[in-house]
Ligand SMILES: Nc1ncnc2c1ncn2[C@@H]1O[C@H](COP(=O)(O)OP(=O)(O)OP(=O)(O)O)[C@@H](O)[C@H]1O
């Protein structure tokens with residue numbers, strides 16, 4: 236009973252103390268309001284609130300959108316990362332997608348709390364957006380994230396959690412990312428996550444459906460290319476250790492329509508690397524070349540198509556334009572230049588040259604160590620045909636016409652592009668395959684005819700003879716090449732060539 240009355244009197248005195256404290260606070264506040272200028276009042280009031288607020292074990296990190304004049308990378312990464320943390324507990328969130336974007340982006344809505352756990356640390360995120368206060372002139376809203384957690388985890392959050400978010404955001408970006416095709420004559424740039432941009436390059440999303448699965452190519456060669464790419468991206472440390480620039484060069488050669496450009500697109504889609512389509516014919520000086528090469532980004536594929544024509548054409552242009560002094564750009568000069576660039580800047584770069592005529596190339600390009608892999612894209616084989624039949628008509632197993640097609644393919648020179656075109660002519664698989672048989676029969680007859688006239692014994696000789704006659708007739712290599720392509724019956728390829736002014740392929 237006595238204990239109870241003691242507790243009662245303690246509670247009464249505590250209450251009295253609290254009441255007198257509150258009264259003092261009120262008094263101070265009213266004095267503050269009376270005596271102190273308005274400008275200082277809010278400062279003093281927030282200081283008093285700070286003094287009398289119970290001590291919290293929570294701490295909050297503020298992550299602003301801007302970091303000085305540039306964007307804050309932690310903010311951008313948090314935005315991407317938190318898009319994956321939206322749970323059923325979230326009441327509101329935002330989605331957006333521009334026509335050029337592949338996926339829908341999900342992001343957090345203002346003031347919605349998002350919970351996360353990292354190594355048993357409980358974290359709470361909040362996205363805050365503050366409207367500008369003054370009406371004079373344009374002031375953008377201030378946007379930031381608040382990240383709250385227990386104080387004792389401060390080091391773990393700053394040293395481990397935030398770097399983890401940067402890394403995760405990078406992965407998410409890579410996975411959901413649309414591969415871009417950069418060209419110099421494209422006036423605009425699409426970017427899924429803002430920022431980016433290619434300097435002197437414009438970009439469009441590379442909407443090329445080609446993948447290694449859909450590519451008709453010898454299986455061993457396909458496997459070798461994929462393994463080579465895998466090894467290349469894995470070996471950052473190795474390249475650093477041996478002191479070599481982290482780059483890889485591929486030379487793709489073979490007749491028109493055999494899938495060189497398709498292979499480049501498949502490589503880009505496989506690695507999620509952007510493509511820079513470098514048109515040498517539009518370049519007039521070394522400094523221009525330097526400027527555009529320096530402005531390409533890492534994790535990219537630089538493509539120089541038809542390298543045999545590009546350099547010749549450039550030299551001719553120089554003579555005509557008569558720049559002073561003439562900056563003759565030779566292939567070996569270009570290669571040395573690129574070597575210098577790789578060793579001074581740039582990581583994870585791939586360079587691809589394509590040509591229809593490997594034997595016409597400057598020996599500098601073929602020198603050992605220059606192009607790491609030479610890939611011969613050749614006429615269609617029965618195995619290649621199976622892939623095309625599966626791509627275009629979903630025929631994955633046996634078909635009664637395959638036997639006849641196989642033997643015709645083995646006795647003719649037909650490109651995957653020609654077969655693809657024939658397969659697309661008819662929606663009915665049987666009729667399409669019959670169309671392929673007719674095409675192949677014509678091809679076999681043509682091959683026999685050419686053999687009778689020129690008597691070459693191998694496909695390569697055959698092709699060279701045919702091409703030389705074009706060169707003799709047309710003098711100019713470009714026209715001769717187009718004529719050669721036409722004579723091979725590759726009308727689609729010609730059309731593409733003329734549409735792209737000779738070079739653009741993707
Ligand atoms: N190996 C292949 N596998 C699958 N499709 C192919 C292959 N080769 C060609 N095609 C089809 O033919 C079209 C043209 O091929 P592509 O542009 O890749 O040939 P290319 O070798 O680059 O020709 P060019 O020397 O004229 O540039 C492709 O879009 C594709 O539809």
Ligand SMILES: [Mg+2]
Nearest residue numbers: 495496540740
């Ligand atoms: Mg091509």
